[in-house]
Structures are given as C-alpha cells and as structure tokens.
Amino acid sequence: MEVLRFSLSGKTAFFKKPEVNTYYFTYGSIHKVALLGIFGAVLGYGGYAQMKGFEKEKKQSGLTKSFPEFYEKLQDLQISILPKKKKGYIPKKVQLFNNSVGYASKEQGGNLIVKEQWLENPEWEICLLINSEEAQKVKEAICKRKCVYYPYLGKNDHPASISNIVVEEVQICEFEVGRIDCLAPDEFVSIADLDFDDKEDLDLFGSFQYKEALPYTLDALTNLYHLKNFLYTDEAVNVGETEVYQLSDGKKIVFY
Numbered sequence: 001m002e003v004l005r006f007s008l009s010g011k012t013a014f015f016k017k018p019e020v021n022t023y024y025f026t027y028g029s030i031h032k033v034a035l036l037g038i039f040g041a042v043l044g045y046g047g048y049a050q051m052k053g054f055e056k057e058k059k060q061s062g063l064t065k066s067f068p069e070f071y072e073k074l075q076d077l078q079i080s081i082l083p084k085k086k087k088g089y090i091p092k093k094v095q096l097f098n099n100s101v102g103y104a105s106k107e108q109g110g111n112l113i114v115k116e117q118w119l120e121n122p123e124w125e126i127c128l129l130i131n132s133e134e135a136q137k138v139k140e141a142i143c144k145r146k147c148v149y150y151p152y153l154g155k156n157d158h159p160a161s162i163s164n165i166v167v168e169e170v171q172i173c174e175f176e177v178g179r180i181d182c183l184a185p186d187e188f189v190s191i192a193d194l195d196f197d198d199k200e201d202l203d204l205f206g207s208f209q210y211k212e213a214l215p216y217t218l219d220a221l222t223n224l225y226h227l228k229n230f231l232y233t234d235e236a237v238n239v240g241e242t243e244v245y246q247l248s249d250g251k252k253i254v255f256y
Contacts, residue, residue: 040070
C-alpha cells in the first residue's frame with residue numbers, strides 16, 4: 001500500500017485553543033483537523049470563512065449539520081503524525097502585539113494588546129495513507145509542489161514548509177508489544193500489562209511520555225472540536241487489534 005511521507009515545519013506555529021479569549025494558548029502539536037486544513041488549502045477547498053452565508057441561514061432556520069468544505073471532503077483521510085522534536089515537546093514562547101484596527105477593543109483608542117503562545121521551530125513528519133480518491137489528489141498536488149492556497153501552521157502569520165517528499169510502499173507488520181514512532185490515540189496505545197520478567201525481556205521501560213488532548217474531529221452542529229487523548233512515548237506499548245504499519249526506515253506507525 002502506498003504512503004505519502006513528508007516533513008512539515010515552520011519558524012513558528014499557532015494552533016489556537018478556543019476555550020480562552022483573553023490570552024491565546026496553543027495546542028502543543030499539530031492535530032488532525034489542522035492537518036486536514038493544510039491539505040484543503042493545497043487543493044483549494046473552502047474553509048470556515050466560506051461558511052458565513054450558511055451560518056446566517058443556519059441561525060434563521062435552526063441548527064443544521066454542516067462542515068467546512070475541506071473537512072467535508074477530507075475527514076476520512078488516514079494520517080499519522082511523527083514528532084521530530086526530542087521527546088515530542090516543542091518549546092513555546094509568548095508573543096505580545098497590538099491590534100489597533102479600531103473595533104478590536106472598547107477602550108479609548110480602540111487598541112487591544114494581544115498575547116499569543118507560539119510554538120518555536122516546530123517540525124513533524126507526516127504520513128498519509130493513499131487509500132482514496134481524495135488522498136490521491138493530495139499526493140499528486142504535494143508531489144508536484146502545487147497548491148491553490150498557501151498552507152500555514154494554524155494561522156496565516158505562520159507559513160508552512162513542506163519538504164523531503166517521498167512516496168513509498170508500506171506493509172502491515174506483525175505487532176504485539178513494542179515501540180510506536182508516532183502520536184497515537186491512547187485508546188489504541190496503552191502501556192502493556194506484563195509480568196516484571198517480561199518487561200525486562202521486552203525493554204519496556206522508556207524515558208518519557210508526552211500526552212495531550214488534541215482535536216480529532218469536528219462537531220457537525222457547532223463545528224467545535226472533539227478532543228481525544230494522544231500519547232507519544234519511547235516505552236513499549238500494546239495497540240490491541242489496531243493495524244501497525246512499518247515504513248522503509250523501520251519506523252512503526254498507526255493511522256487514524
């Protein structure tokens with residue numbers, strides 16, 4: 001089976017958490033919805049801005065299930081995200097700047113001081129399983145280095161760089177307990193429940209666990225995020241019945 005594999009990076013990134021509006025926090029990693037947004041930009045699909053007319057209609061007629069065009073078309077893509085930073089952690093830095101458009105604040109002068117938390121020099125390896133027509137479209141566009149809209153990392157202040165593009169064959173491998181090299185939903189990936197002697201034999205113990213609740217899907221009525229806990233670790237894990245794929249360099253990943 002074919003997999004599109006490439007490096008995704010940038011100088012900064014900002015994947016906004018919607019819960020707080022006075023101080024803007026970022027998720028610690030790119031997530032599936034944001035990655036689908038990048039693929040949608042490459043293919044020229046509409047986003048949230050193109051839904052404004054529909055949102056007005058929705059308010060008049062009541063709640064209606066709807067998605068932005070990019071999500072409607074790409075939600076079934078199977079992706080895998082491999083962190084390239086040590087232990088999966090990307091440093092963050094708070095940025096302060098003025099929003100002086102006039103309507104930004106009710107204070108005198110209309111100036112709003114914005115505080116945003118940015119990821120510094122983020123970098124991931126992305127794998128896309130080529131198992132559908134839409135996945136094929138993404139593969140062809142990225143391999144030909146063509147895009148309709150410029151991709152960015154969460155916000156247009158943060159341009160995305162796509163490099164090291166390859167297409168390779170992968171196979172499902174036999175996997176019971178071992179190490180996984182990608183972020184994976186922790187309902188798929190749980191620390192193996194083994195006897196102590198077995199743990200020593202399998203070199204179960206690692207040096208880190210990176211866990212975070214990240215956006216996984218969109219709600220059809222509100223378009224708000226549904227979150228799922230994700231895990232990235234160098235410990236041996238048990239993925240249950242989930243299929244594990246092996247890349248050409250020996251890395252083992254799961255798609256979701």
